[in-house]
Each structure stands twice: as structure tokens, then as C-alpha cells.
Amino acid sequence: MGLVAGARLSTGHEVREVRRGGFSEVGVVEGRLGERLAVKRIRGEIRERLGAEADQLFLHECQVAVARLGNAPYTARPVLALPALETAGDGTAGDAADARVALGPALFMEYVDGPSLEDLLATGRLAPGQAAKVCGGVAAALAHAHDAKVCHRDLKPTNVLLTRGNEVRLIDWGMSGAGRFSDLTTRIEYLSPERAAQLDLVAPPDDVYALGMLFHLCLTGRLVNHWPGGSPDTLRAELAASGADVPEELAHIVVSMLAPRAEDRPTARSIADMLLHDDMVGALADRDVDRPYCPDCGYVCGTDPATDRCPVCGGGLLRRVPFPPAEGMVRIAPGTFVHGLSDSQARHALIAARMTPDDEQVRRLTGGSGPRRVFCRAFDIDRTPVTNAAYAAFVRAVNYPEPPGFAALLAEAPDHPVTSVSWRDALCYALWCGKRLPTPLEWEKAARGPDDDRMYPWGSAFERERCQGRPSGPAGHGLGVVPTLPVGALPGGQSPWGVLDMSGNVNEWVAEGTVPGYRGVRGGATGEVLEVYGLVSYQSQARTDHADPAIGFRCAADVTYGTEPYVPDESR
Structure with a gap:
């Protein structure tokens, strides 16, 4: 009864x-x-x-x-x-x-009025941001319990609930210390190696291991294969091969939680701090922007659902629809790309430039770290640097001070890149036209493309004719010493996205630097050692008020979106 x-x-x-x-x-x-x-x-x-x-x-x-x-x-x-x-x-x-x-x-x-995690996973794997929210919430609950000398010992999808407002609730603490009856209260798939050997064990690292299994399930839609016993590299490879596009930062957390040795696992508190940190939440939200979502409770779908209703609150799902880029701009799709330079690539570039490839020079080019895949959200970027003619419209519209000798350059070379503008000047122009300056990461992705670790926009072999032609028009910009070309004059040097002049012609300001009062400069200018300065990952720096005849800029912009009701694919 x-x-x-x-x-x-x-x-x-x-x-x-x-x-x-x-x-x-x-x-x-x-x-x-x-x-x-x-x-x-x-x-x-x-x-x-x-x-x-x-x-x-x-x-x-x-x-x-x-x-x-x-x-x-x-x-x-x-x-x-x-x-x-x-x-x-x-x-x-x-x-x-x-x-x-x-x-x-x-x-x-x-009483929790929403679905269990098991119900939610029946609709498909979770989006990275939603998975981090769920498992970060569970980790925070565990951290509080562990501080109170209580372990859960029975983490599984049926014991994690969501409210209709998409808030996490961990349940079923009633047998947390019932070691003798563990065979009735736990699922063997979630047992840590030490708990499998001692079923009545009560220890926080066992909870962390079970949460790692749960996190893996949320991200991929399936439990870990043949684990424990595999190496961390094996688990990373499985995550990469899952087809779920698991972010590297989340894969690292999963691998650490599933460490075979209890002492190698992070605490529940540190997991919660990482997964619920504002920077992590924001970065994962950028990844999830193109997924169907619920405006009522904030749930984001990990896969395209079979219905148009939210599985958490029952509200109608929406999908964001990007507006096309402005004229003269190129849309850079969201996703990962290879950021940075390897030691061997740095040595190759230095040798091509007939420079000594010593360790200090290599470190300067690589920043002391090798290449890695990083995520960059969608953005728009100017196909070419800002020209004298475009800058002149800004000067006239707001009565902005001109660069030295600008009137003569405008008359003779309106289609050449504007130079001798400071970072502040470039920013003012960008804001005037409703744009901004690209971040260093965006500039590098626009120059390199999404697929490989090429050193230059066109590939990894330096080809001077793709980035440095015979100057036309006036002898130079500003002080008359730096020759330039009309923007887009060397289409053979375009990046995989079709962005022009990313290596050669003029250096370009970017939004950020690494030293207070300085901002980054990228791309290399005609007459410089482009084998090095033209590398897609190379960045020098200059003061924000510095104006140089070898430095120009181009603009970037955030992608803007409308929304429309999500319509399931009936062919699924």
C-alpha cells in the first residue's frame, strides 16, 4: 500500500x-x-x-x-x-x-513544477550553455552539501529537476548516507572507480565523478563509453567525435571531473564557480545564439526540436534570424578557428625574412603559447580598409580634424587607405558610422579563415606579389614616406572569407592591446618585412594617440538579429 x-x-x-x-x-x-x-x-x-x-x-x-x-x-x-x-x-x-x-x-x-533532466534529455542533448547551467547549479548544491558534511551519492537524470522558469533543483537526499542500501538507490553507470570497489563509500569526489558523467550526458546525449579505464586523451577524443561541438573549456572540465583518481578531481565548489561565472555564461551564450530558444524561460535547445514548444515551460520557441551585413562588409560566420602560431611556423617566417630564428624572436611571435582552436561569435568586417574618400565624409559631417596633408591625398588618391589617424580617430569614425573596431581575435579570424592554421591570408607560403605591388598615385600618405595601393588592388591576397588587404598595404588598428594606453596594430605595411609583420597572428602595439603614415584601419560590427517563430522540420 x-x-x-x-x-x-x-x-x-x-x-x-x-x-x-x-x-x-x-x-x-x-x-x-x-x-x-x-x-x-x-x-x-x-x-x-x-x-x-x-x-x-x-x-x-x-x-x-x-x-x-x-x-x-x-x-x-x-x-x-x-x-x-x-x-x-x-x-x-x-x-x-x-x-x-x-x-x-x-x-x-x-514542489518543482517543471520536467526532470531525464525528460529533457529525451528531447535531445542540451545546448552547451544550458548544460553548464544545469550542471553548474547541481555543483553549487553539492558544494553547499559537502560543506555541511553531506554527500548525495545518487546523482542521475531523474534526480535533477527544472522549474518552469528554467531554474535547477537537485532532489532525493533522503538516502544520502544509506551505504548498506546503495544497490537499491544508485545506478551503476554513475559510480566512481572507488565507489564501485566500495559501494558504501561516502565521499565528495564520488559525487563529483557522478556529476561528470551527468555533464557528459548533457553535452553529448550519451554516457561515456568504456570509462573508467581510458586515458584523458581518449575521453577528449570521444567528446570531439561526439558530433556535439563541445566547447574546449567544457571538455576540459568534464575530463577533470572524470579523473580515475579521486584526488585529481576538482571540488564541487570550483566546478560551480567555473560553470556559473559571468564570463563563461556570456561565452556560451555567444555559441548558442543561432539555436531555437524560449523567450519565456530562457531555455536554449541543443538540437532542433521536433515541436515548436519549449520542453521546460511549454512556451512557444523562437529562432533568431540575422540581418544581412551592411554594404561593403563581409559576414564572418560563428565557430572555432585556429588562433596563434606554432614555434615551427614562427621559425619558418623568420627564416623567410632572413632574420635569426632565435628563441627570443620565436617567443615574441608566438606569445609563448602554441596554436589552439578558439570560438569567435559571428561578426561583420569591412572588406577593405577605410579609404581617404570615406574618411573625408566623416570629416565633413562632424567637422573633425584632418590628418596632415589630407586634402592633397584625397584629391590624388581617394581610393587609397586613410593613414596618419590615431586609434582615437579611428574609433570616432567607427562610432560615427554605427560600427566599431575589430577585436584582435576577430581580425585574426577574418584574415585566417575557419579551417586551417595558415600563416598568411592566402596560405602558409609567403608570396610577395599577393601583398606588395607597385605603388600607384601619390608617393605616400601623410608625411609622404609610405607608399600605398588602392584598397583591394591585390585580390590574390584575400582571405578565405574574401576580406582584402589583411597583409600589406597598411597596418590596421584593432580594438584592444595588452598594455594600458596602447592598442594593437596588425597586418603590416608596404615596405615592411611582411614575412613577419604580415602574419595573420602577429600584433604590434602603439599608443592610442599615435598617428603614423603606415597605420590605417577598418571597421567591424556586431551581427543584428530579428526573430521568427521556430518551425520544426517535418522531414525529420
Whole structure:
């Protein structure tokens, strides 16, 4: 005998719904004023099998949960532990209204009105941002519990719930210390190596391992294959081959959580701090921008869902639709690209430039770190540097000071890149036309493309004719010493995106530098050692007020979006 929909409990609550697991059952109950709670008890057949000891242990753990976890974040709040709960009848026809059925000890807790993680995963794997939100919330709940000397010991998708507002709630602490009954309360897939060897183990690193398994499941839609026993490299390879585009920063966290040795795993607190940090949340939101999402609860779909309704709150899903780039700009798609330069590439460039490839020069070109794939969100960038003619329109519109000798250069070479402008001048122009300066990462991606680790926009072999032609027009810009070409005069030097003049013609300001008061300069100018300065990853720096006849700029812009209702693909 157990909880039955329609039955009234001795507390005055009426049972509205019952959910049963292998060890326990949970009833959704409603009070006389319409308030809802969840009540958990040991299933009747399990109580009969295990006897009074199970009741005593369950009650003790319920009391611990109320005492120590009442204010735990991301947890379905325990409200009351009762040593004995009864029901007046079982709700079936013919029962006497005053029949009393003993249900044993029970734990009343906050009612969570949304789906379980298991229900959510039935619709497909989670988006990286949603997976980090769920597992970061669980980690924060575990951290609070571990501080209170409580371990969960039964992490699995059915024990993680979401509210209809897409907030995480970890449940089922009632048997957290029930080592003797672990075979009934846990799933073997989530056991750490040390817990598999000692089933009654109670230790925080075991919770962390189980959460790592859960995180892997959220990101890929499947459990880890043949783990533990594999190497970290094997697990990284599996994540990379999952087809889920798992961000490198999240893959690193998963691998660390699933370390075979308990002492090598991070704490739940450090995991929560990483996954819930504003920078991580923002970076993952950039990755998820093209996915269907719910404007009501903020849920982001990991795969294109089969329905147009949110699986968390039931609201209508939307999809963002990017507006086309402005005239003269190129859309750079979101995704990863190879950022940085290897030691061998740096030595190759120095040798091509007939420079000594010593360790200091190599370190200067590589920044002390090798190439790695990084994510860059979608953005738009000018196909060519800003010209004298375009800059003149700005000067006239706002009565802005001209660069030295600008009038003569404008008359003779309107289609050459403007130079002798400071970083501040470039920024003012960009803001005037509703744009901004590209970040160093954006500039490098626009120059390199998405697919390989090429050293120059056209490839990895330096070819001077692609970046340095015979100057035309006036002898030079500004001070008359730096020859330039019309923008786009060397189409053979364009990047894989079709962006021109990324190596040669003039250096270009970017939005950021690494030293206060300085900003980055990229691309190399005609007459410079372009084998080195024309590398797509090379950046020098200059003061923000520095104006140089070898430095110009181009603009970038954020992609703007409209929205439309999400329409499922009926061919799926």
C-alpha cells in the first residue's frame, strides 16, 4: 500500500499525482489553500523487505536534509521530516473514509513544477550553455552539501529537476548516507572507480565523478563509453567525435571531473564557480545564439526540436534570424578557428625574412603559447580598409580634424587607405558610422579563415606579389614616406572569407592591446618585412594617440538579429 492519487493524508494534504522509482515514491500533494508540496517515502514493498532499519535510516537522512540543506542553493528545499505518515484510505472505491494506512517516515519538500533532466534529455542533448547551467547549479548544491558534511551519492537524470522558469533543483537526499542500501538507490553507470570497489563509500569526489558523467550526458546525449579505464586523451577524443561541438573549456572540465583518481578531481565548489561565472555564461551564450530558444524561460535547445514548444515551460520557441551585413562588409560566420602560431611556423617566417630564428624572436611571435582552436561569435568586417574618400565624409559631417596633408591625398588618391589617424580617430569614425573596431581575435579570424592554421591570408607560403605591388598615385600618405595601393588592388591576397588587404598595404588598428594606453596594430605595411609583420597572428602595439603614415584601419560590427517563430522540420 502506498500513495494513491485522490487520497488524503493525515497532514490534511490531498495527493494529486504519484511518481514511483525503484526505491521510493513521490507524491505531489495539495494543501487546503491550494499550496503544493512534494512528499517522498519508501515504497511499501521495499519497507517490507528491509524492515524497520530502513525506516530509521531514511528518517535520519530526512532529518539531516532538513537541518543541513534547508537553505541550500539549487535544491528542492526540504520542509519537514515526519517519523510517521498516514492516509485515510487508499483512495479506491469501497474503502472506509476513516481507514488509516501507515506510510512510514516521509519527507515533505518544495514542489518543482517543471520536467526532470531525464525528460529533457529525451528531447535531445542540451545546448552547451544550458548544460553548464544545469550542471553548474547541481555543483553549487553539492558544494553547499559537502560543506555541511553531506554527500548525495545518487546523482542521475531523474534526480535533477527544472522549474518552469528554467531554474535547477537537485532532489532525493533522503538516502544520502544509506551505504548498506546503495544497490537499491544508485545506478551503476554513475559510480566512481572507488565507489564501485566500495559501494558504501561516502565521499565528495564520488559525487563529483557522478556529476561528470551527468555533464557528459548533457553535452553529448550519451554516457561515456568504456570509462573508467581510458586515458584523458581518449575521453577528449570521444567528446570531439561526439558530433556535439563541445566547447574546449567544457571538455576540459568534464575530463577533470572524470579523473580515475579521486584526488585529481576538482571540488564541487570550483566546478560551480567555473560553470556559473559571468564570463563563461556570456561565452556560451555567444555559441548558442543561432539555436531555437524560449523567450519565456530562457531555455536554449541543443538540437532542433521536433515541436515548436519549449520542453521546460511549454512556451512557444523562437529562432533568431540575422540581418544581412551592411554594404561593403563581409559576414564572418560563428565557430572555432585556429588562433596563434606554432614555434615551427614562427621559425619558418623568420627564416623567410632572413632574420635569426632565435628563441627570443620565436617567443615574441608566438606569445609563448602554441596554436589552439578558439570560438569567435559571428561578426561583420569591412572588406577593405577605410579609404581617404570615406574618411573625408566623416570629416565633413562632424567637422573633425584632418590628418596632415589630407586634402592633397584625397584629391590624388581617394581610393587609397586613410593613414596618419590615431586609434582615437579611428574609433570616432567607427562610432560615427554605427560600427566599431575589430577585436584582435576577430581580425585574426577574418584574415585566417575557419579551417586551417595558415600563416598568411592566402596560405602558409609567403608570396610577395599577393601583398606588395607597385605603388600607384601619390608617393605616400601623410608625411609622404609610405607608399600605398588602392584598397583591394591585390585580390590574390584575400582571405578565405574574401576580406582584402589583411597583409600589406597598411597596418590596421584593432580594438584592444595588452598594455594600458596602447592598442594593437596588425597586418603590416608596404615596405615592411611582411614575412613577419604580415602574419595573420602577429600584433604590434602603439599608443592610442599615435598617428603614423603606415597605420590605417577598418571597421567591424556586431551581427543584428530579428526573430521568427521556430518551425520544426517535418522531414525529420
